Amino acid sequence: MRALVFPTAVFLLFSLFTAASVSGNLSFNFYAASCPTAEFIVRNTVRSFSSDDPSIPGKLLRLVFHDCFVEGCDASLMLQGNNTEQSDPANRSVGGFSVIDSAKRVLEVFCPGTVSCADIIALAARDAVEAVGGPVVEIPTGRRDGMVSLASNVRPNIVDTSFTMDEMVKLFSSKGLSLDDLVILSGAHTIGSAHCSSFRDRFQQDSKGRLRLAGNDLDTDYANELMKECGSSSNPSVTVNNDPETSTVFDNQYYRNLLAHKGLFQSDSVLLRDNQTRKLVDDLANDQELFFENWSQSFLKLTTVGVKTEEEGEIRRSCEATNA
Ligand SMILES: *[C@@H]1O[C@H](CO)[C@@H](O)[C@H](O)[C@H]1NC(C)=O
Ligand SMILES: *[C@@H]1O[C@H](CO)[C@@H](O)[C@H](O)[C@H]1NC(C)=O
Ligand SMILES: *[C@@H]1O[C@H](CO)[C@@H](O)[C@H](O)[C@H]1NC(C)=O
Numbered sequence: 001m002r003a004l005v006f007p008t009a010v011f012l013l014f015s016l017f018t019a020a021s022v023s024g025n026l027s028f029n030f031y032a033a034s035c036p037t038a039e040f041i042v043r044n045t046v047r048s049f050s051s052d053d054p055s056i057p058g059k060l061l062r063l064v065f066h067d068c069f070v071e072g073c074d075a076s077l078m079l080q081g082n083n084t085e086q087s088d089p090a091n092r093s094v095g096g097f098s099v100i101d102s103a104k105r106v107l108e109v110f111c112p113g114t115v116s117c118a119d120i121i122a123l124a125a126r127d128a129v130e131a132v133g134g135p136v137v138e139i140p141t142g143r144r145d146g147m148v149s150l151a152s153n154v155r156p157n158i159v160d161t162s163f164t165m166d167e168m169v170k171l172f173s174s175k176g177l178s179l180d181d182l183v184i185l186s187g188a189h190t191i192g193s194a195h196c197s198s199f200r201d202r203f204q205q206d207s208k209g210r211l212r213l214a215g216n217d218l219d220t221d222y223a224n225e226l227m228k229e230c231g232s233s234s235n236p237s238v239t240v241n242n243d244p245e246t247s248t249v250f251d252n253q254y255y256r257n258l259l260a261h262k263g264l265f266q267s268d269s270v271l272l273r274d275n276q277t278r279k280l281v282d283d284l285a286n287d288q289e290l291f292f293e294n295w296s297q298s299f300l301k302l303t304t305v306g307v308k309t310e311e312e313g314e315i316r317r318s319c320e321a322t323n324a
């Protein structure tokens, strides 16, 4: 627990919310009267799943990005069916659905029809960061669950790991997120793992089918390590850690990796090539408290992208299907 970060986070957030009425009517402790144990139940569920499976925190973080970038933070990613967001092949990196479903089942016992799946996703990502040593962030709740989930909405709205800086900036700004938010939220890659296919573009295959490093952005030893882990294997389920140094801890190691040319994705390495983002990478690599403060604020912005409140959407009974 890093109590130090807590008051700062809370402070940042109030200023954010007075400024941004566009994020609808979310509020702190939205469930104080209707379901006082809501946040406690989500936190316990995340802790219990994470201690059984260390890959869970990274998956929950990925889950909130994909949910919020596509149709806003409205649990559209949880809906099952033909041609829903989940059915897009880009879903392969997403997981942790069972954590959300499990928390929802418990909440339906204690407070039926009250807590949205969208809030559970946002809270679970917040709790996942805390569970692996990251900052404690207070986030407002009151999100409603969406009714629309289309596979065709996925590709145009998520970051592909091969994206250039311009492509990422454009996408982030379409979500109301700044260039600084992009650098700060990329820090999520301090935990989690990735399929080898997601960074294949960093290597070329020679005529004998052997992999060679493409470009000069990657540290040679690191590149060799990656080729060893992925190269000979045609198994698409092989994954490597996003952060080769401290993969199970939420810290600022990601930025130090970038400076050492050990950013796994193309979309990581580009942060070093641009002077403006390079400056922030340097600052964050040098100061973990700064990263935590900045993370708290950018995470808040992420978790309010396109939220639905009040009369919009619904509170699903099960996260997998709309109520109708
Ligand atoms: C927020 O709530 C107030 C008062 O209940 C209402 O007038 C306003 O329209 C709401 N804003 C949004 C964005 O829903
Ligand atoms: C999904 O598609 C399959 C095959 O086209 C069909 O049998 C099934 O009923 C569909 N499911 C839903 C939920 O629409
Ligand atoms: C993700 O997409 C793949 C490929 O379209 C599909 O086979 C798989 O079932 C999807 N996963 C989920 C959880 O829906």
Ligand SMILES: *[C@@H]1O[C@H](CO)[C@@H](O)[C@H](O)[C@H]1NC(C)=O
Binding pocket: 275
């Ligand atoms: C970026 O920084 C380098 C080194 O400090 C400098 O030479 C270059 O002119 C800068 N580029 C831009 C576009 O500012």
Ligand SMILES: *[C@@H]1O[C@H](CO)[C@@H](O)[C@H](O)[C@H]1NC(C)=O
Binding pocket: 180, 181, 290, 293, 294, 297, 298
């Ligand atoms: C990062 O945190 C510092 C210190 O609180 C603050 O001055 C700066 O504006 C923050 N930057 C962003 C992008 O949040």
